[in-house]
Amino acid sequence: MNFANPKSPFDLSGRRALVTGSSRGIGRAIAFALGRTGAEVMFHGATDSPALREAVAEARKEGVAASALVADLSSSADVASLATGSAGPDILVLNASVQSYGRIEDFDDNEFLKMFQTNLRSSFQLVKLLGPLMAESGWGRIVSIGSVNQGHPAPRLAIYAATKAAQKNLMLTAAREWAAKGVTVNTVTPGVIETDRNAKILSDKSFADSLRQSIPARRFGRAEDCAGIVLALCSDACSYVTGADISVDGGMSL
Ligand code: NAP
Numbered sequence: 001m002n003f004a005n006p007k008s009p010f011d012l013s014g015r016r017a018l019v020t021g022s023s024r025g026i027g028r029a030i031a032f033a034l035g036r037t038g039a040e041v042m043f044h045g046a047t048d049s050p051a052l053r054e055a056v057a058e059a060r061k062e063g064v065a066a067s068a069l070v071a072d073l074s075s076s077a078d079v080a081s082l083a084t085g086s087a088g089p090d091i092l093v094l095n096a097s098v099q100s101y102g103r104i105e106d107f108d109d110n111e112f113l114k115m116f117q118t119n120l121r122s123s124f125q126l127v128k129l130l131g132p133l134m135a136e137s138g139w140g141r142i143v144s145i146g147s148v149n150q151g152h153p154a155p156r157l158a159i160y161a162a163t164k165a166a167q168k169n170l171m172l173t174a175a176r177e178w179a180a181k182g183v184t185v186n187t188v189t190p191g192v193i194e195t196d197r198n199a200k201i202l203s204d205k206s207f208a209d210s211l212r213q214s215i216p217a218r219r220f221g222r223a224e225d226c227a228g229i230v231l232a233l234c235s236d237a238c239s240y241v242t243g244a245d246i247s248v249d250g251g252m253s254l
Helices: 025-036 050-061 076-086 109-137 158-181 196-202 205-213 223-234
Strands: 016-019 040-045 066-070 091-094 140-145 183-190 245-248
Touching: 016 025, 025 040, 025 050, 025 091, 025 223, 040 050, 050 066, 066 076, 076 109, 091 109, 091 223, 109 140, 109 158, 109 183, 140 158, 140 223, 158 183, 183 223, 196 205, 223 245
Parallel strands: 016 040, 016 091, 040 066, 091 140, 140 183, 183 245
Antiparallel strands: none
């Protein structure tokens, strides 16, 4: 086996990671998991928010080498600055996204463009700018956070679901392009994970109860539930896993 640390193939010491949207929610849990396993972590948020600062401070308190990067992914100029500011990370987790609800006839072009820029075009830009640097170094990990909506769009999430489907597809080509250069590219696909994003919708008790009943595990996920598989995919242990799409959904997609 060709592990950097043969005793612990999950050890990420010496690796630098950028996790988009890690001020809160799933991204934050992923950033902490990578940091606790030895990676230097660049936390990221849309703004220099108290949540972002708190995440970095908390990680540093735990001994993680953590820093903060701010970029609004709805601006392609900001995305380009984020790529430059991250200075060629070994690990890129594409986690940030936005989602708006509506019927197709209610969405206008601006909403379409905002979701496509923030969710898909920013991922394309980051992968295009950072993937070749990983390939040049001979080691890299890209993990994209998908959604159950990419295969089965929920009502009123047409544009968000389409961005996630396109993003999953983009990862397949990226996986193929850099597979021989030590760079893996995978998608991790959450089901219903309790975060700020769905707090309002899940506060409707009867809706939440019936949704929970539709999940074989009979519970919603926690942000931390998504972190373990991302950690594994980012490690040497999963160097032969690329182009995969792994569900973290308590069986929801069965
Ligand atoms: P969340 O709690 O809403 O957090 C979103 C994160 O993305 C925050 O860090 C936020 O930064 C950042 N972000 C939002 N808009 C941004 C922008 N324009 N530019 C830069 N950063 C931006 O989200 P989450 O529930 O943890 O979801 C994380 C990922 O999992 C998303 O891709 C989502 O689609 C996917 N997912 C979630 C669920 C779920 O049930 N929660 C299910 C399936 C898939 P600020 O703090 O600065 O706003």
